[in-house]
Amino acid sequence: MDRVTTATGGVRAHARIVARDDGRGGTSLPVLDGGGPLAVRRTRGSGDGARVALVGAMSGPLGGDHFTVEADVEEGARLSVGSAAATIALPGQSKGEARYDVRLSVADGGELQWLPEQLISARGSDLRVTTHVEVGAAGRLVLREEQVLGRVGEEPGRLGSRIRVRVAGRTVLDQELACGPGAPGGWDGPAALGGFRAVGQLVVVRPEFAERPMAARTLGESAAVLPLAGPAVLVSAVAADALRLRGLLDEALDAVA
Numbered sequence: 147m148d149r150v151t152t153a154t155g156g157v158r159a160h161a162r163i164v165a166r167d168d169g170r171g172g173t174s175l176p177v178l179d180g181g182g183p184l185a186v187r188r189t190r191g192s193g194d195g196a197r198v199a200l201v202g203a204m205s206g207p208l209g210g211d212h213f214t215v216e217a218d219v220e221e222g223a224r225l226s227v228g229s230a231a232a233t234i235a236l237p238g239q240s241k242g243e244a245r246y247d248v249r250l251s252v253a254d255g256g257e258l259q260w261l262p263e264q265l266i267s268a269r270g271s272d273l274r275v276t277t278h279v280e281v282g283a284a285g286r287l288v289l290r291e292e293q294v295l296g297r298v299g300e301e302p303g304r305l306g307s308r309i310r311v312r313v314a315g316r317t318v319l320d321q322e323l324a325c326g327p328g329a330p331g332g333w334d335g336p337a338a339l340g341g342f343r344a345v346g347q348l349v350v351v352r353p354e355f356a357e358r359p360m361a362a363r364t365l366g367e368s369a370a371v372l373p374l375a376g377p378a379v380l381v382s383a384v385a386a387d388a389l390r391l392r393g394l395l396d397e398a399l400d401a402v403a
Contacts, residue, residue, distance in 0.1 A: 156210025156238065159184045163215075165196055165256070167222030172196075174223075184213055195224035200262065202231065207246055208238025209272060216249045219256035219285075226259040232294075232388075233263070235303060237270035244273045250289075252351075254282035264292040264344075264388050267326060271303030276310075279349075283314035287351035287378075288403060290395060294388045295325055295343045302326040302343070311349055311378065318376035319349060342368070342384035344391040350402050351378040360402055369394045371402060 161180030168174040173196040180186040185201045200215070207213055219225050235244060246265075252258045267273060281287050291309065295302035304326040311319040323345070325333050339345060355377035363371050369383035381398040385391035 156208065156212060156242065156244065157183065157206065158212050160214045161186050161200070161216070163198055163217040163225070163227065165217070165219045165223040165225035165258075167220065173225060180215075183207070183211075184215060193224075195226060195257070197226045197228070200227065200229040202229070202233065206236065206238075207233075207244040207273060208236050209244055210238055210242040212245045212247075214247045214249070217251075217258065217260070219250075219252045219258045221253040221255045221282075223253075224257045226261065229262040231263055232266050234266045234268055234297075235271040235273040235305065236268050237272075237303070242272075244271070246273060246275045248275075248277040250277070250279040250287075252279070252281045252285035252287055254284040256282070257286040258288070260287070260289045262290070264294050264391075265305075266294045266297060267302045267305040268297055269300045269303055271305075273303065273305055275305070275307040277308070279309075279311045281311065281313045281351050284353050285313075285351065286353070287311075287349065288399065289349040290346065290399075291348075292344065292346040292388065292391055292395070293323075293325075294391075295339075295345075304328050309347060309349070311351070311374075313351055313376045313378060316376060318351075318374040318378045319380060321347070321380075339384055342386055344385045344388050346383050346385075346391045346395050348381035348383075348395050348398055348402075349378060350381075350399070351376075352403075353377055355379065365394065365398055365401065369398060371398065
């Protein structure tokens with residue numbers, strides 16, 4: 147099936163990953179489908195888990211593009227998904243908004259680590275990102291999202307993002323962020339990003355958090371751990387650049403996972 151089409155106003159691309167318990171103590175990938183800007187490649191895993199990388203073979207997303215990534219982790223499977231490089235949102239010939247949709251599901255007894263590289267919002271771009279996750283009551287999740295507003299010495303484009311996470315059918319997180327030209331006033335003020343140009347979130351779902359919830363606390367001066375209304379925790383962080391942001395989120399993951 148062709149997963150990349152070119153439509154008036156932009157490119158439509160779709161990738162899908164399915165991870166399944168292979169019955170021998172490992173994880174198989176019966177579906178590993180994508181192409182163009184959303185090529186998917188299996189890489190060397192460890193233990194009983196499978197590892198996949200998203201490999202961008204085209205620039206984008208550009209104005210008018212619509213990319214969709216789906217990953218389904220079935221019962222007993224373990225999957226880690228990363229990317230080969232940062233994603234850069236760029237202006238395109240079309241003046242329309244670009245969209246990048248991520249749809250993830252983790253069954254009971256499954257485990258997903260969603261750890262892509264940063265998303266960079268370049269000047270003149272207009273991108274809307276949505277991430278929707280469904281986790282079973284006994285599922286496990288680590289999800290990292292990192293956004294960098296502009297390249298070095300550059301003002302950012304317009305960037306909107308929404309993360310929605312549901313555990314056992316119950317919404318534990320529904321968060322939106324808007325930055326750059328056209329965003330609501332104050333997005334760069336002291337109540338929001340405070341002048342920082344890199345922002346990230348880390349969502350960790352663990353069944354054991356239902357009995358032993360994490361306590362709210364700060365991590366340094368620009369990161370915070372927030373327990374959610376369910377077996378989950380959110381870490382939010384801001385930093386001057388992508389390198390510092392990654393360091394904060396790596397430290398947070400060691401503290402909560």
